[in-house]
Amino acid sequence: MSSRLRLTALISALLLLAAAAATAGTPAAAETRTAPVTVPVGEQFTDTSGAPVHAHGGGVVKVGAYYYWFGENRNPDGTFRYVSAYRSADLRNWEFRNHVLTQSSAAELQVANIERPKVIYNARTGQFVMWMHKENGRDYGEARAAVAVSSTVDGNYTYLGSFRPLGHMSRDITAFVDDDGTGYMISAADENYDLHIYRLTPDYTNVAALVHMWDGDHREAPALFKRNGVYFMLTSGATGWRPNQARYATATSITGPWSGWQNVADSTTYGSQPAFVLPIQGSQGTSYLYMGDRWAGAWGGPVNDSRYVWLPIRFPSDTTMSLDYARELVIDTAAGTVTPVGSGYDRITVRHSGKCLDVRNGSSSDSAAVIQYDCNSGHNQQWRIQSIGGGWVQIVARHSGKCLDVNSVSTENGATLLQYTCGSGHNQQWRLQDAGDGYLRLVARHSGKCADVPxxxxxxxxxxxxxxxxxxxxxxxxxTPL
Structure with a gap:
């Protein structure tokens, strides 16, 4: 074969490959080889310009080589400002792309709450469709679903309006496209007591039917994904900003029957609430990444101070899932792997005695004493130190999920330390102050006094x-990290 013929054949083959890629589920782009990256757990992210990433309550859609992350970007008073969009090939280096929906996108968005935006792609229409929870900006009485569309993933979305699906209230929300291209919207309904799965119309911009309902189960923050033919519905309880025990159910048909709810993670889902589960498909298989929010409202902060808790999901069987805490993750999007590094917990030892900070008798009760004790492997001697911004942290006992607390918010010398359900009190907020030689002081925010062994x-x-x-x-x- 002549070199000209070989060149022609090569060009034809490349054009055929490009055409095949263009017909896949979402618009194609050239794949780029990404190196593994290290992602912190429980921190804020910054974009490639150094600005904070505001994609709270968000979701991800992959288009070609890039993952596009959409989420809430709020005003200081908590009302809607933007749905912001970022993209990344490796899930660590996020480039800001656009405020795809803004207060000026529609009259009813000028004073509003827009929460939990999720974008799905409709291969039939070539449109990206955003579903979200909409309120009036003053209270949570509207309880409506809202829809917007765009012909490009990170373009300006056209707001189509808000409504109550089939007359039902609609709050926390997610969207899902099944293997056959059928679209679904899932939302907490009827004062969050019910959870509904709606089948969408063929263009994904309206609901066609209610196909399953959990009646009276009081679940919110839904995240739906499918693995090996099994649907997983991951949810939280309804406790406002305060984190709680995540639970999930499974089914082999999206319309059910579904299993009973099963607990996953610890009693506070490691201080987070589900937002999305992202499949990461690569050369070594597919991993599933839990994407949660550690809402700043739990410690009295604005939404834009919230943190991101990402963790790898393990599957002990085809119908069970497990979620373990980690200090950081190594994500390799090319391989499709997510590897946890460290348990995310620390042992805290007192310098003068060498003994460990311990919750007496391993109690899970509020007001259980925090003591010093000979170090051992007990979870009541393991602590999660989580940033809440401004240099302050909460110190959370692994076995109970409760916070290190100064009794009765006292500012007096001698006030005892105990564990208590985590809240927004400054008596549960601590500064890790350098004491030299690798040691730290634990300084209480409300009093300015130090943790001390009498x-x-x-x-x-x-x-x-x-x-x-x-x-x-x-x-x-x-x-000492564990």
Missing amino acids: DSSQNDNVQLQQYSCWNGANQQFAR
Whole structure:
């Protein structure tokens, strides 16, 4: 064969490959090889310009080589400002693309709440369709679903309006496209007591039928995904900003029957609420990434101060899932792998005694004493230190999910330390102050006093207190990652 004929054949083959790619589920782009990246768990992200990523309550759609992440970007008073869109090939380096929906997109958005936007692609129409929860910006009385569309994934979306699906209230929301191209919208309904699955019209811009309902189960924050022919519906309970126990159900048909709800993760889902589950398909298979929000409202902050909790989902069987905490993840989108690094928990030891910060008797109850005790492998001696912004952290016991707390919000010397259900109180907020030589002081925000072992005792079972800060080794702690 002549070199000209070989060149012609090669060009023809490349054109055929490009045409095949263009007919796949979403618009194609040239795939780029990405290197593995390290992603922190429980932090804010910044985009490639250094600005915070505001994609709270969001979802992801993959188009060609890129993952596009859409989410809430709110005003300081919590009302709707933008749905912002970012893209990344590796899930770590996010490029801001556009505020795809804004207050000026429609009159009813000028004062509103827009929450949990999810974008799906309709291969029949070539349109990207965004579903979201819409309120009036003053209260949560509207409880409506809203829809917007765009011909490009990160273009300006045209707002089509809001409504109550088949007359039902609609709050926390997600959207899903099945293998056969059928679209679905899932929302918390009827004051969050019910959870509905709606089949969408062929253009995905309206509901056609209610195909399944969980009646009275009081679930919200739905995230639906499918693996090996099994549907997983992951949800949270309805406790406002405060995190709670995530639960999931499974089915082999989206219309049911569905299994009973099963717990996953710990009692607070590691201080997060589900937003989305992202399949990451690569050369070594498909991993499933839990994407959760650690809402700043839980500690009294604005939504835009919220953190992101991403974790790999494990599957002990085809119909069960497991979620373990980690300090960080190594994500390889080319391989399709998500690898946890570290447990995400620390052992905290007192300098003068070498003993560990411990919750007495492994109690899970509110007001259980926080003591020093000989170090062991108990989960009541393991702590998750989570940033809440401004240099402050919460210190959360692994076994109970409760926070290190100064009793009764006291500002007095000698006030005892205990564990208590995490909230927004400053008596549960701490600054890790450098004490030198690799040690830290734990300084309470509300009082400015330090965590302290009374009288520099060396004994087991001594309850910690707060006391005016000084240079004593009984106020210095080592943090050892596990």
